Amino acid sequence: MARERRMMVGGAWAALWVIAASGAGAEAAPPPPPPAVSSTAEAVYAGARPRLLQIRTLVDTAGRQASLGSGFVISADGFALTNYHVVSQYVLEPQTYRLEYVAADGARGSLKVHAIDVPNDLAVLRLDREGLPYFQFEPRAIDGAMPKGERLFAMGNPLDIGFTIVEGTYNGLVEKSYSERIHFTGALNPGMSGGPTVTTAGRIAGVNVAKQVSGELVSFLVAPHLAAALVERARTQGPLAPEKARAEITRQLTTWQAALYTAITKEGFRPASYGPYRAPESAASWFSCWSRTNADAVPKPRATVNATSCRTKTWLFVANDLSTGQIEFSHSYVRSLSLNAFQFSAFLSEQYRSSWIGGFAPKRLTRQKCHEDFVATGTGPHRPLLRVVFCARAYREFEGLYDVTVAGVTEDRDREALVSRLEMHGVGYDNAVALGKRFLAAVERP
Secondary structure, eight states: OHHHHHHHHHHHHHHHHHHHTTTTEEEEEEOOOOOOOOHHHHHHHHHHHGEEEEEEEEEEETEEEEEEEEEEEEEETSSSEEOHHHHHHHHHHHTTTTEEEEESOOOOEEEEEEETTTTTEEEEEEOOOOOOOOOOBBHHHHTTTTTTTEEEEEEOOOSSSSSSEEEEEEEOOSOOSSSEEEEEEOOTTOTTTTEEEEOTSSSSEEEEEETTTTTOEEEEHHHEHHHHHHHHHHTTOOOOOOGGHHHHHHHHHHHHHHHHHHHHHHHHHHEEETTTEEEEOOOTTTTEEEESSSTOOOOOOEEEEEEEEEESSOOOOTTTTEEOEEEEEEEEEEEEOOOHHHHHHHHHHSSSOOOOOOOOOTTBOOOOOOEEEEOSSSSSTTTOEEEEEEEEEEEESSTTEEEEEEEEESSSSSEEEEEEEEEEEEEHHHHHHHHHHHHHHHHHHO
């Protein structure tokens, strides 16, 4: 893609040079007419503009913005939708921050949080005014009946440069994802989070939430039926009390991870071969697997490492310094080429380090504690003895949730071994232990 971009830029400069050169000594040609503005996009934006909002998180004592996002009015009585991550600073630190909206006409006002949905990255807010025009949901989108390729229009205030509209296409739900996300082929940029994506009729087809930074025009929307359900829930309750926000987040994360681990258990494991060993991989379709090897390294390695890792693409934003929900399985088959048993053991220790979990955020997480032991996962020749380490760290603000890593290395051969690792984020302790035991028990040497 980088080469293609360079070629396009080069072609543009070449075209400009030809035009300039051809004008020397000749009557200047009239400039080409400007490209026509899409009448559909123009009409959609004109109808949507009074319904659009910029959502600002301000440092309360300074009155200055700390973060910016977008939102939109969803009812005549002043309810609005945005992403949870747009208002997360205020939700977690209400003594430090406050919320403000800015309408497209420049009007400003205060906001109250009425409901949050952390797993689906949504929040329902209420403005300090009523009677504004508001969006309605697209029934086909609610029912999941929109065809791939339908034109959609995303709106928001990117990079605080002003409200804008972006045309793209609907591509259905993202495959290989446990969470429900719509694939939108269009450009979403920072500041557009929480804004609406609408049909040509101006009805909500999704809520802007994220983009793939390693791709082009690969963006994601929250499914509208999830947003509609949260709006209905917000109507039945008052504002979310600041002192109850952490308990509500804990409840949602706990419920979500319980359902996730139930689904993993239901899907089960499938065996995969690694040299002479067999090890488990999840049969769930929402794990993505990649492999790597050092066999072609230069200079030639003294031990080969063939590794595969499978991870979920699903993660939950909790705070700027905390995301959770990911699960990863990895297996590395390590074999000596020219190392003796002592050297191989030292090399293997590098593959089996005790500092398992990365990304330490002391404000959100305790330091990890680890326990190491030798474990027999079964009897008979097919169950090799494993050297196992179990590491866990707790979430300071969300009781009962942990980041856990379980790792095991086979101890049945002195010049080859299998290193298997299971990493879980935001998991209940019982679920972590149960899945960890099942994971290790599936390691075998037929």
